[in-house]
Amino acid sequence: MPILKWLTRDDDIRAAGSVPYRLLEEVPGLGYGDRDTGNMLIQGDNLDALKALLPFYAGQVKCIYIDPPYNTRSAFEHYDDNLEHSQWLAMIWPRLELLRELLAEDGSIWVSIDDNEGHYLKVVMDEVFGRRNFLAEIIWQKRTSRENRAAIGSSHDALLIYGKMSAQEWKSVRNPLPPNDKGYSNIDNDPRGPWRSIPFSAQGYRPNQMYIITSPNCTRHEPPRGRCWGATEPVFLQYLAEGRVYFPKGGSGKPRIKQYMGEEAGLVPMSLWLAEEVGTTEASKREILDLFSDESPFGTPKPERLMQRIIHIASKPGELVLDSFLGSGTTAAVAHKMGRRYIGIEMGDHAVTHCQPRLKKVVDGEQGGISGAVNWKGGGGFRYFRLGASVFDETGQIRPDIEFPVLAAHVWFSEVRSPWSKPDPLSPVLGVHDGCAYALLYNGILGDKSASGGNVLTKKTLAVIRSALPEDFAGPVTVYGERSALSDASLLREQITFKQTPYDVKARA
Known part of the structure; x- marks a missing residue:
């Protein structure tokens, strides 16, 4: 398979492995609503954040959407989009590698891009995800107005879609689009309700589907040229007896079949998404202005209807959606309204000025974007995190300045997949979850002044752990410590x- 070469490639393809592992530290004052929904908003560099998420979410994300900087050589208000080509590739490669590790086996990743880097991105994603796992390229009509100053006006962006399975395999897990409810009527007062007619023909030649059909006004019909009828003659006669056959043009037209409202299966997504179906960049800027009337629109937002279609195709309610270039928060807002769990990562200050306020409005039931279409009334919530210090030094040891609550939060989160509520006073017992207790012997938590600081599991330290457990607890206990005696x-x-710390902690990173 052809590969793409650039100046710093050899270093860049190893970059993800050298990213220091950092902890996620919750900022309770910036969370909102029900904090136990599993929704997360993370402020910080997305490369570090993705690495920090691996022990908790590797292989669990059903739908990843990212809208990375397009390298357009123009500066957006909230992004430095002016990267040299090799720098852009150096930026995107390690992030794609980490996103691949987070992606579920039946999941998909959707990447928005334009023609500045789109063709290079296709080659890079072929290499990172495997060429056989290329699922599709979607063309999105992002604008309908003419760009008169350009040689050829740009009216579209692309969405590159990859997975961990082939397109044929992914077909069985992706969701079809909802049926189109337009065009139904009941001109003949059919007691079965509104209907519309669909052609009664099929491609190809099948001898048992080549016969003459006579309409009520005695017009004889053969199959259209190069086609056959849509079913055998006995099946057609059954349709006729059931009153499901419609002859247009007063009975002289070729037969069509009645399709009643609710009978149509979901629609196969097509590779061209028109503005009238999923919105434009202008529509998305209006959505942002409606939310932040005192703000200038975010430079490159995506319309909620576009994200709704992506999330609908790629996930089901309750499944996890991730956006590591969250921008103005559209992906998280739409995922929230659609009943998905989500993780949004944003580096800049607008994680606080745009994303967090927007998600608060969603929890409170704001009615912009897709809210009416999905009957959104509010509810749910999210937790807010920032990246903490790097846990390990260059030798693989836990840094001496990592405090007990920080490491305890990481250990608890990695074991039970929910943030740790720090008790007062601190105890080596972190808590009990699903019948199992978790304890950490670290950083002198027992007040031991010896060389090991009470970090060794002995009969004495085990007795302290037992005394800190609930009186009626008799289940298994997982203990992290320097060593066991x-x-x-x-x-x-x-x-x-x-x-054993640090090794069993680091192994989970």
């Missing part, structure tokens, strides 16, 4: 799973 038989008898 208990025998394997003792660990088994005590229902203890021991995990």
Whole structure:
């Protein structure tokens, strides 16, 4: 398979492995609504944030959408979009690698791009995801007004779609578009309700579907040239007896079949998405202005209807959606309204000035964008996180300045997939979840002044852990510590799973 070469390629394809592992630190004051929905808004560099998410979400994200800088050599208000070509490739490669690791086996990643880097991106994604896992390229009509100053006006962007399976395999898991409810009527007062007619013909030649059909006014019809009828003659006669056959033009036209409202299967998505179907950049700017009337529109927002279609095709309610270039927050807002869980990552200050206020408005039931179409009334919530310090130094050891609550939050989150609520006072027991207790011996939490600082699992430290557990608790305990002085038989008898720091912590990164 052809590969793309650029100046710093050798370093860039190894970059994801050298990203320092950092913790996610919750900012409770910026979260909103129901905090236990699983929705996350993360402020910070998306490369570091994606690495930090791996221990919690690797292989679990059903739909990834990203709208990276297009490298258009023009400066947007909220992004430095003026990157040299090699710098752009250096930026996108490691992020795609980490996104691939987060993607579910039956998931898909959708990347918005224009023709400045789109063709190079296709070659890079072929290499990162595998050429056989290219699913489609969607052309989105982003504007309808004519751009008179250009040699040829740009009216579209592209969406490159990849997965971890082939297009034929993905077909069985992607969702069709809702049926089109236009064109139904009931001109003959059919008691079965509104209907519309569809052609009664099929491509190709099938001998048992080549016959003469006579209309009520005695007009004889053969199949259209190069086609056959849509079913065998006995099936057609059954349709006729059921009153499902319609002859247009007063009975002289070729037969068509009645399709009643509700009978039509979902529509196969096509590769051309028109502005009238999913909106334009102008529509999306109006949506932002409606939300932030005292703000200038965000430079490159996407309309909610566009994101609605992507999320509908690529996921089901309750599944996880990720956008690591969140921008003005459209992906998270639409995912929230559509009943998906989401993770949004944004680096700049507009994580606070745009994304967080927008999601608060969604929780409160704002009625812009797709709200009416999906009957959104409000509810749910999200948690807000910032990136914490790097956990490990260059030798792989936990940094000495990492405090107990920071590492405890990481251990708890990695085990039970929800943020840790710090108790007061602190205890080596982090909590109990689904019948299992979790404890951390770290950074002198027991007040031990010895060389090991009480970080070793011994009979003495185990007794302290036992005393901190709920009185009626009798289940298994997972203990993180520097080392264990208990025998394997003792660990088994005590229902203890021991995990060594830093190695078992780092292994989960």
